Amino acid sequence: MKKNLSDVELDTYARQVVLSDIGYDGQLALRNASVCLIGLGGLGSQLAPRMVGMGIGRLRMVDRDIVSRSDLHRQTLYDVDTVGRPKVEVAFERLGRLNPDVELTPFAASLTPSNAEAVIGDAGVVLDGLDTPEARYIVNRVCHRRGIPYVFGAAIETFGSVSTLIPGQSMCLECFMPGFRNEDLPKCGVVGVHPAVLGIVTGIQVSEAVRLLLGKEPALINKLLQIDLREMAFETIELKARKSCTVCGSESAEGEDAPPPRWIEETCARDGKRNVIISPLEPIEVPLEKLHQALLKKNDTIKAAGSFGITFESKEGITLCMLNSGTLIAQIPPHLDTVQKEALLERYADLLVGEMGFSPDIIPKT
Numbered sequence: 050m051k052k053n054l055s056d057v058e059l060d061t062y063a064r065q066v067v068l069s070d071i072g073y074d075g076q077l078a079l080r081n082a083s084v085c086l087i088g089l090g091g092l093g094s095q096l097a098p099r100m101v102g103m104g105i106g107r108l109r110m111v112d113r114d115i116v117s118r119s120d121l122h123r124q125t126l127y128d129v130d131t132v133g134r135p136k137v138e139v140a141f142e143r144l145g146r147l148n149p150d151v152e153l154t155p156f157a158a159s160l161t162p163s164n165a166e167a168v169i170g171d172a173g174v175v176l177d178g179l180d181t182p183e184a185r186y187i188v189n190r191v192c193h194r195r196g197i198p199y200v201f202g203a204a205i206e207t208f209g210s211v212s213t214l215i216p217g218q219s220m221c222l223e224c225f226m227p228g229f230r231n232e233d234l235p236k237c238g239v240v241g242v243h244p245a246v247l248g249i250v251t252g253i254q255v256s257e258a259v260r261l262l263l264g265k266e267p268a269l270i271n272k273l274l275q276i277d278l279r280e281m282a283f284e285t286i287e288l289k290a291r292k293s294c295t296v297c298g299s300e301s302a303e304g305e306d307a308p309p310p311r312w313i314e315e316t317c318a319r320d321g322k323r324n325v326i327i328s329p330l331e332p333i334e335v336p337l338e339k340l341h342q343a344l345l346k347k348n349d350t351i352k353a354a355g356s357f358g359i360t361f362e363s364k365e366g367i368t369l370c371m372l373n374s375g376t377l378i379a380q381i382p383p384h385l386d387t388v389q390k391e392a393l394l395e396r397y398a399d400l401l402v403g404e405m406g407f408s409p410d411i412i413p414k415t
Contacts, residue, residue, distance in 0.1 A: 051077060051080050052077075054066075054076060054077055054080065058104070058150065061104065061148075062076050062103070062104050065079075065103065071263070075263045076104065078262060078264070079104055079106065080104055080106050080150070082106050082174075082262045083105075083107040083108075083172050084100055084105050084109070084173065084175075084258060084262075085168065085170065085172035085175045085176070086109070086110040087111055087160055087168075087176070087178055087188055088111070088180065089111075089112035089126070089136040089137060089178060090114065090120070090124060090178060090180060091120075091123050091178075091204065091237070091242060091247045092177065092179075092203075092204065092250060092251055092254075093110070093176075093178025094120075094123075094124040094125065094126040094136070095124075095125075095126075095247055095248060096176050096178055096254060096255065097110060097126065097140055098147060099251065099252075099255045100258070101144045101151045101153075102147060102148060103255075103259070104148065104150055105262075106151065107153075107171075108144070108151055108152070108153055109154045109155075109156070109169070109170055109172055110141075110153070110156070111155075111156040111157075111158060111160055111168045112156075112178075113157065113158055113159040113160075113326060113328070113372065113376045114135075115133055115135055115358075115360060116131045116133065116134055116139060117132060117319040118132055119319055123242065123247055126139065126143060127139055133352050133353050133360045133368070133370070134355060134358075135358040135360075135370065135372055137157040138157065138355045138358065140155070141153055141155045141357070154170070155357065156168050156374065157357040157372040157373055157374055158332075158372060158374030158376050159326060160179075160184050160188070161187070161310050161328060162187055163310075163331060163332060164332050164374075165187050165188065165191045166195075169188075169191055169192070169195070169197065173197070173262060174198050174258045174262060175188060175192055175197055175198070175199045175200070176200050176254055177199065177201045177202045177203070177254070180203075181231045181234075182226065182229035182230070182234060183231050183308045185201070186222065186307070187310075188222075189221055189222035189223055189296060190307070192214070192216060193216045193296050196216045197216070198213065198214065198215045198216075198267075199214045199215075199221075199222070200213050200214075200254045200258050201214055201222055202251065202253075204242055204247050204250045205237055205240060205242055206240050206241060206242060206243065206246075206279075207246050208246065208275070208276060208277055208278070209246045209247075209249060209275070209278075210250070210274065210275055210276070211253045211269055211273075211274045211276075212288075213268075213269040213272075215261075215270060216297070218270065219270045219271045220294075220297070221294060221296050221297040223296045224290050224294045225288050227294070227295065231314075236317045238319075239317075245278060246276060249276055249278075250276065257269055269285075271288055271290075272287055272288065273285070274286075312328050312329075312330060313325070313326075314326050314328075319380055320380070321382070322382050322383070323380070323381040324378065324379070325378075325390060325393055326377070326378050326379075327376070327377045327394065327397050328375070328376045328413070329375035329376070329407075330410065330412070333374065333375040333411060334373060334374070334375075335401070337354070337356070337358070337359055337373055339404075339405060340359055340371060340400065340405065343405070344361050348364060349361045349362065349364065356373075357372060357373055358371060358373060359371055365385060366382055366384070367379055367382070367388065367393075368380040368382075369396075371400065375401060375407075375411065394415060398412045
């Protein structure tokens with residue numbers, strides 16, 4: 050626990066120290082705070098540099114994706130030289146250079162019910178950088194159980210939403226958007242997303258997170274801010290907790306209607322390719338050097354190898370990335386569109402069980 054700001058910190062955060070909304074004591078509180086950011090895509094890639102630049106003490110961040118060219122128009126944390134690399138790896142490197150004061154804890158993994166508690170850790174606030182409702186429900190339930198504030202944010206097309214959810218003081222996420230499956234909502238790969246709306250949503254999320262970390266009441270507790278850039282309209286809707294909510298309601302038990310985890314999932318197409326993600330049933334740690342050697346023996350083409358994952362191309366022309374958590378991303382080009390998830394699962398099992406020696410029990414079933 051820091052008791053004072055150093056001379057270097059006073060220089061670094063001078064514009065925040067003189068800001069009446071933060072000040073010296075507020076900056077000291079930020080330096081001692083811990084935040085968890087879930088997702089490093091359109092929202093998360095803007096949230097991360099803002100929180101790091103402001104001098105948050107510790108930032109935990111999780112993402113399971115690799116950089117694609119179609120990300121770059123809105124995810125400016127990345128560039129063409131990082132295409133194919135795990136987003137967490139690139140973010141860890143760049144954020145460390147942006148502000149070495151901040152302690153970064155990266156997780157290159159899918160967020161699942163089996164790892165969510167460990168990922169969120171000791172965070173004082175959770176920031177939403179996700180793009181699917183089912184993953185958000187996992188976060189919502191962990192935050193509710195542990196009493197951690199959760200700053201919800203979402204954006205699609207030219208529309209955005211933000212709300213600040215505090216267990217015991219406000220509604221939870223499933224009070225106002227319960228029961229959605231991932232396929233129920235539009236995808237940015239189909240309908241698009243305007244970079245400007247992401248900037249507005251994330252700016253407000255950061256503002257709300259800072260209020261919480263400084264002990265101030267957030268502006269969006271029990272409120273949902275809706276943003277419509279097409280009409281340049283901003284509307285704040287008053288909401289309240291539902292007694293019948295399956296998570297926080299007084300008339301139902303937590304765990305009801307919890308969506309089953311998706312261990313094999315087809316997400317938005319990337320750069321004209323189908324995108325399939327496979328996650329292990331239990332948390333594991335893949336020895337990447339051993340994996341590297343196994344891929345070379347199989348005559349796969351290594352595209353990128355780092356400390357969080359290895360991206361390679363199979364003999365059939367499929368781009369794959371195995372993260373050190375055992376999460377596999379597969380990008381399937383159009384001429385191989387008949388490739389089924391079963392075939393990918395066989396390759397996944399061959400690598401983790403056959404080559405790495407893990408138990409078959411970690412392999413999901415189709």
